[in-house]
Amino acid sequence: MSQQQHSIKIARKLRAHRIFGGIKPLALKARSLRSRIMPAPIPEILILPLLQHQGSPAAPIVNVGDQVLKYQLLAAAEGPPSVPVHAPTSGEITAITDSPIPGHGEQSGRCILLRADGEDNAIDLQPLPDHRALNHWQLLERVNSAGICGMGGAGFPTTEKLRASMERGIELLIINAVECEPHISADEALIRERAAAVVSGAEILQSICLANRCVIAIERDKHDAVKQLRDSLESSSVELLELPSKYPTGGEKQIIQAVTGLEVPHDALPMDIGVLVQNAGTAYAVHDAITEGKPCISRITTLTGAPLQTPKNFDALIGTPVSFLFALCGIEESLHTGSIMGGSLMGLDLVSTDVPLIKTSNCLIAKSRAEFPESKPEQACIRCGYCATACPARLLPQQLYAYSCNQDLEQLEQLNLADCIECGACDYVCPSHIPLVQNFRASKQTLAIRGQHSQTSAQWRRRFQFHQYRLKKEADAAQENKSAHRTAPEADYEEGGFSRDKARQEITAAVERVATRRRNRITSSGESDQERH
Amino acid sequence: MSVAITSSPMQHGQLETNRLMLLVIAACLPGVGIGTWFFGYGIIINITLAALAALVLEAMLLTLRKRELKFYLGDNSALVTAMLFGITMPPGSIWWMVLAGIAFAIVIGKHAYGGLGQNAFNPAMCGYLFLLLSFPLEMTSWHIPSDTLVEGASFSPLGWQGLQQSLLLSFPFLAADETTVQLTIDGLTMATPLIEFKMSAQNALLAAWETELPLFARSSGTGWELVNIGYLLGGLLLLYKRIISWHIPASIIGTITLLSLLMYAPGSTAIYGTTYLHLFGSATMICAFFIATDPVSAATSNLGRIVYGIIIGISIYAIRVWGSYLDSIAIAVLFGNFCAPLLDHYLRPRVYGRQKASLPGGKRRTG
Numbered sequence: 001m002s003q004q005q006h007s008i009k010i011a012r013k014l015r016a017h018r019i020f021g022g023i024k025p026l027a028l029k030a031r032s033l034r035s036r037i038m039p040a041p042i043p044e045i046l047i048l049p050l051l052q053h054q055g056s057p058a059a060p061i062v063n064v065g066d067q068v069l070k071y072q073l074l075a076a077a078e079g080p081p082s083v084p085v086h087a088p089t090s091g092e093i094t095a096i097t098d099s100p101i102p103g104h105g106e107q108s109g110r111c112i113l114l115r116a117d118g119e120d121n122a123i124d125l126q127p128l129p130d131h132r133a134l135n136h137w138q139l140l141e142r143v144n145s146a147g148i149c150g151m152g153g154a155g156f157p158t159t160e161k162l163r164a165s166m167e168r169g170i171e172l173l174i175i176n177a178v179e180c181e182p183h184i185s186a187d188e189a190l191i192r193e194r195a196a197a198v199v200s201g202a203e204i205l206q207s208i209c210l211a212n213r214c215v216i217a218i219e220r221d222k223h224d225a226v227k228q229l230r231d232s233l234e235s236s237s238v239e240l241l242e243l244p245s246k247y248p249t250g251g252e253k254q255i256i257q258a259v260t261g262l263e264v265p266h267d268a269l270p271m272d273i274g275v276l277v278q279n280a281g282t283a284y285a286v287h288d289a290i291t292e293g294k295p296c297i298s299r300i301t302t303l304t305g306a307p308l309q310t311p312k313n314f315d316a317l318i319g320t321p322v323s324f325l326f327a328l329c330g331i332e333e334s335l336h337t338g339s340i341m342g343g344s345l346m347g348l349d350l351v352s353t354d355v356p357l358i359k360t361s362n363c364l365i366a367k368s369r370a371e372f373p374e375s376k377p378e379q380a381c382i383r384c385g386y387c388a389t390a391c392p393a394r395l396l397p398q399q400l401y402a403y404s405c406n407q408d409l410e411q412l413e414q415l416n417l418a419d420c421i422e423c424g425a426c427d428y429v430c431p432s433h434i435p436l437v438q439n440f441r442a443s444k445q446t447l448a449i450r451g452q453h454s455q456t457s458a459q460w461r462r463r464f465q466f467h468q469y470r471l472k473k474e475a476d477a478a479q480e481n482k483s484a485h486r487t488a489p490e491a492d493y494e495e496g497g498f499s500r501d502k503a504r505q506e507i508t509a510a511v512e513r514v515a516t517r518r519r520n521r522i523t524s525s526g527e528s529d530q531e532r533h
Numbered sequence: 534m535s536v537a538i539t540s541s542p543m544q545h546g547q548l549e550t551n552r553l554m555l556l557v558i559a560a561c562l563p564g565v566g567i568g569t570w571f572f573g574y575g576i577i578i579n580i581t582l583a584a585l586a587a588l589v590l591e592a593m594l595l596t597l598r599k600r601e602l603k604f605y606l607g608d609n610s611a612l613v614t615a616m617l618f619g620i621t622m623p624p625g626s627i628w629w630m631v632l633a634g635i636a637f638a639i640v641i642g643k644h645a646y647g648g649l650g651q652n653a654f655n656p657a658m659c660g661y662l663f664l665l666l667s668f669p670l671e672m673t674s675w676h677i678p679s680d681t682l683v684e685g686a687s688f689s690p691l692g693w694q695g696l697q698q699s700l701l702l703s704f705p706f707l708a709a710d711e712t713t714v715q716l717t718i719d720g721l722t723m724a725t726p727l728i729e730f731k732m733s734a735q736n737a738l739l740a741a742w743e744t745e746l747p748l749f750a751r752s753s754g755t756g757w758e759l760v761n762i763g764y765l766l767g768g769l770l771l772l773y774k775r776i777i778s779w780h781i782p783a784s785i786i787g788t789i790t791l792l793s794l795l796m797y798a799p800g801s802t803a804i805y806g807t808t809y810l811h812l813f814g815s816a817t818m819i820c821a822f823f824i825a826t827d828p829v830s831a832a833t834s835n836l837g838r839i840v841y842g843i844i845i846g847i848s849i850y851a852i853r854v855w856g857s858y859l860d861s862i863a864i865a866v867l868f869g870n871f872c873a874p875l876l877d878h879y880l881r882p883r884v885y886g887r888q889k890a891s892l893p894g895g896k897r898r899t900g
Contacts, residue, residue: 266886344544372543379550380650385833393885416884424542431550438540
């Protein structure tokens, strides 16, 4: 039924389509791909934020002082969209407190602190070698309880996306292995070494969301990974599509355009055109969750940057402090000028390296002055238009910039500022070092605030109008009453079963009732409070 | 470890505005070199004079406008203006004319509008047009060193005597006696092939213009087509380096080619020249690749750029063939500049995920 809702045409043989705009930054993946994925040791303290995804934070179900085992549930998902948190290793819960977490500026959030005991004792898992043994609702439930969110960086709860897609009906599932950010190599390393698991994860995802077709999209120049994928896909119905390497092909809207040639309408979601995109890392986590029964407690992350002596990809536990991972790579502190979580084009600048690795952290970059020089002073915009050529949303950043300097919100809306995906391509090419994306973020915020303002003012206007209306109505009613009184006094009261005595009786009865209720509440308040807790 | 928090993106491309400007200057060099080879040192004198004056004026204005001198002077934009202005000035122009033109370009054309990035019109063309309107005769005649003045056949415009003559043309006060200058100027005046062609066409000398007027012959010291090829090469370098996009040059050259092909009528008494003459007999290439592509005053969207190029192409052709002004480039480019904001406003690309290009001004909320 729902399959007919979207009338998309996907060619039988997929081919790479051009995305709008895009840039070709120098790829810096090679240095972290020299060695194989290394399992990171268990740190002494693990910091597990309750909010590692988009949505509402999970609610802790353990108490300080509890001894927990590896894979044990520590915090349950609370109200969609939310994602549960599990223990990455065995140990003792030392605190549930506010602690610095990765975010814009100095941000802290509620975290569970776990002191590892080094034993790494695990609870029993329930492996499921063949996912076909379960129907797609059961599979979805397993994904849900495994605490998986988008591993590509956005961190949207995977279950939510899958459930919505199931209900809507999906034609094509795209596994995003593009990884176009210049520093990140986590997905490439993952596929190079564990392609079979990624393919299995893709198949499971396909059978959950009931997509007719599934394709893994990867950049053409990742030769080893492409070869491994091709080998693993021989006996699978999952297809492979090689895309030219261009940033930001890995963006959700962009990969859909690159694979299908279709655009996601500005007011719609990918599933509205019958497409679902999941990251390759997510597919791997789903494979782990279903076939081995493992919840999401670790991820593959790239450690790179000039100050690191041995950049590499780690299979690290969620909650491992960033500084611990940097130390494992042999960091040259004299060169180290800062850190980025995520890629250099869309990542977050970290205030401190005490923050933990979270489910969405696909990369950690140690910055050096040579590679990331201080931002140069802004020169005049010469309207060269390179930004417009680079913009994958086909916006006109240079005009947006002019209007955002003037705070002309109307023009900004007309130029569709809201469609900016903040990929930073315009910034990258700007020869005058204008911080365009930063400007656009600020303007988006202003627009949002203005939207809120106009909403509230509209609400108040409505209320006021209703108030006026009510006053008028009351006045009218009073007027009518008055005239009614004049024509037929007293008698009407009696006729309508209304007498002064009766009214007086009713009033005393009501006063009595209220008084009793109040007394009761005071005596039972202690109990009811406890009940509520 | 000192941490300065920045916001993404934290990686940037290599191309910078000041380097971009230098590349534009470098791309002019083949054309300037060939021009010098044929017409002597006049062009280089123009450029040098304009560049020095431009830097001094820019520095003065930046000081007046209370801008950081070194930073803004370092964007090299004044040098590009001086370069383009110097190239378009007739060689052998007298020094104060060059100074007046560049002063108009920098002071009125650029800084009066708010400096780099804010100028609505191409500053070099503003300066040029200012001179063209004020000194029409001087601006349409080229004074080049010539062997007609020198006894003996071994004269070269690049030689010592050529330099001497070029300097005398620009700085007549250097001359020992008045008569040399008089002689020099009278003997050397020439016009661009198109002008020559236009004039002679009216005298019905059309059919065999190539043989009768030795404009394209090397021996006469005119190398128009080679100069244009020089600028074409420089322009291709800019395209290859992705400094400019193909849209403006292609649409200008395409429009002129198309119009001249359609209108050309050999043997008629009309004044339409051949396509070749239009493309390589005048300043078409430098206009298409260097002047019209000045990003500040041009349209910015790709479709806008194409229309902008077509407007300039039509204007160039129309002014050349039917207009009364002889130098069409400056007027055509400024006319394009007039249209650019309108083009930017209406020719916006269709945004990803949206049905139509957003037409501005459709819904204006009131209140």
